[in-house]
Amino acid sequence: MIPLAQSLRPNNLDEYVGQRHLVGENAILRNAIEKGNIPSMILYGPPGVGKTTLASIIAEKMFYSFYSLSAINSGVKEVREVIDRAKKESGAILFIDEIHRFSKNQQDSLLSAVEKGIITLIGATTENPSFEIITPLLSRMQVFILKPLDKDDLEILIQRAKTFYKEKYNRDIIIEEKEALMRISGGDARKLFNAIEVVVSSLEDNIITNDKVNKIIQNNLSAYDKNGEMHYDIISAFIKSMRGSDPNGAVYWLARMIEGGEDPLFIARRMLILASEDIGIANPNALILANACFDAVSKVGYPECRIILSQTAIYLATSPKSNSTYMAIENALEKVRLTGNLSVPLHLRNAPTKLMKELGYGENYLYAHNYKDNFVPQNFLPDEILGEKFYQAGNNPKENEIRKHLSLMWKDFYSY
Numbered sequence: 372m373i374p375l376a377q378s379l380r381p382n383n384l385d386e387y388v389g390q391r392h393l394v395g396e397n398a399i400l401r402n403a404i405e406k407g408n409i410p411s412m413i414l415y416g417p418p419g420v421g422k423t424t425l426a427s428i429i430a431e432k433m434f435y436s437f438y439s440l441s442a443i444n445s446g447v448k449e450v451r452e453v454i455d456r457a458k459k460e461s462g463a464i465l466f467i468d469e470i471h472r473f474s475k476n477q478q479d480s481l482l483s484a485v486e487k488g489i490i491t492l493i494g495a496t497t498e499n500p501s502f503e504i505i506t507p508l509l510s511r512m513q514v515f516i517l518k519p520l521d522k523d524d525l526e527i528l529i530q531r532a533k534t535f536y537k538e539k540y541n542r543d544i545i546i547e548e549k550e551a552l553m554r555i556s557g558g559d560a561r562k563l564f565n566a567i568e569v570v571v572s573s574l575e576d577n578i579i580t581n582d583k584v585n586k587i588i589q590n591n592l593s594a595y596d597k598n599g600e601m602h603y604d605i606i607s608a609f610i611k612s613m614r615g616s617d618p619n620g621a622v623y624w625l626a627r628m629i630e631g632g633e634d635p636l637f638i639a640r641r642m643l644i645l646a647s648e649d650i651g652i653a654n655p656n657a658l659i660l661a662n663a664c665f666d667a668v669s670k671v672g673y674p675e676c677r678i679i680l681s682q683t684a685i686y687l688a689t690s691p692k693s694n695s696t697y698m699a700i701e702n703a704l705e706k707v708r709l710t711g712n713l714s715v716p717l718h719l720r721n722a723p724t725k726l727m728k729e730l731g732y733g734e735n736y737l738y739a740h741n742y743k744d745n746f747v748p749q750n751f752l753p754d755e756i757l758g759e760k761f762y763q764a765g766n767n768p769k770e771n772e773i774r775k776h777l778s779l780m781w782k783d784f785y786s787y
Contacts, residue, residue: 376564389524411492413500416517419559422495426466435462442472447480454484470494471503478505519558532567551584614649618688635676639665653693653767693765702761713753760785
């Protein structure tokens with residue numbers, strides 16, 4: 372039996388749901404497709420938002436041959452076979468799902484064919500391409516970011532599912548409540564269709580309610596998109612356990628990911644982010660250990676790297692917490708967006724030429740090392756935001772010391 376998600380896969384842009392910023396009227400990617408001038412591209416976004424479908428629609432619209440490989444079970448040999456076939460054709464699209472799983476050597480094998488236009492490469496990834504795609508290949512590709520489907524998108528898909536069951540099976544499905552289906556989907560079309568399929572197959576009548584959805588999905592969780600749940604819901608629980616200082620929760624969710632075959636570098640990367648975002652200056656060694664963990668895991672791999680991941684997760688969970696540095700950059704970014712490009716004060720400007728010196732560049736700058744304790748108070752912000760404080764020290768032993776130190780140094784400029 373063909374899964375509902377496959378049965379309702381769109382065949383053209385008019386049927387395609389979501390990503391209006393890319394394929395809506397006059398959007399950048401739609402214009403490129405309609406003009407027949409598409410670049411090699413990376414489609415970056417979470418599962419179930421239409422990456423594979425969009426690649427297939429592009430190939431159909433362009434009348435190109437379409438080759439599809441998965442980075443999980445394909446390598447350089449399969450890539451070269453496709454390139455050899457593409458050389459004999461007027462246009463060919465090579466779609467590589469989960470391209471972030473390709474090694475450097477495997478990605479290198481694509482470079483020449485992309486550069487010469489032998490293939491138009493479309494890679495799909497759930498991971499940040501800046502980290503996962505080698506620079507020479509990334510520089511030859513356009514990155515398009517796909518977003519989770521919103522409520523209006525999910526409404527359309529639910530209606531299509533109802534129509535499908537009516538036309539194919541003469542079942543008049545009545546959806547009295549949609550909130551549970553939408554919540555379970557998380558903006559993922561495939562998860563939504565899988566949930567609907569599981570629920571409909573379990574209904575004694577044809578009426579869907581939130582209570583029925585929750586009970587049926589809970590009882591059939593193994594049949595319902597385990598990989599999507601594993602990758603996003605469990606990593607969320609893992610991060611929140613460490614942020615909440617619970618080493619037991621952290622190790623449990625880590626074990627779930629290890630048992631489910633999660634990429635260990637994905638786990639290590641998320642701990643790197645947490646070490647700075649949620650611990651920061653409260654324990655600067657956390658970032659050092661997390662970075663060492665990432666390096667060690669990349670060298671060791673499973674099964675031994677589970678021990679390194681466990682050590683790091685427990686260390687991060689039991690560390691004092693502070694998000695002060697995260698909030699500092701967020702506050703500063705918000706101010707930059709509000710105030711624009713404010714002028715650099717003259718005393719902070721570089722003065723490499725005589726004219727610049729005559730204009731006052733660098734004048735009245737106080738060189739800290741010429742003063743007691745290598746410090747002298749002076750303004751380091753544009754005049755328009757003088758006294759603006761972006762960093763608020765957290766309430767932990769390390770930052771309590773920092774707050775006391777700053778309050779003495781900057782008592783005439785900032786209130787700490």
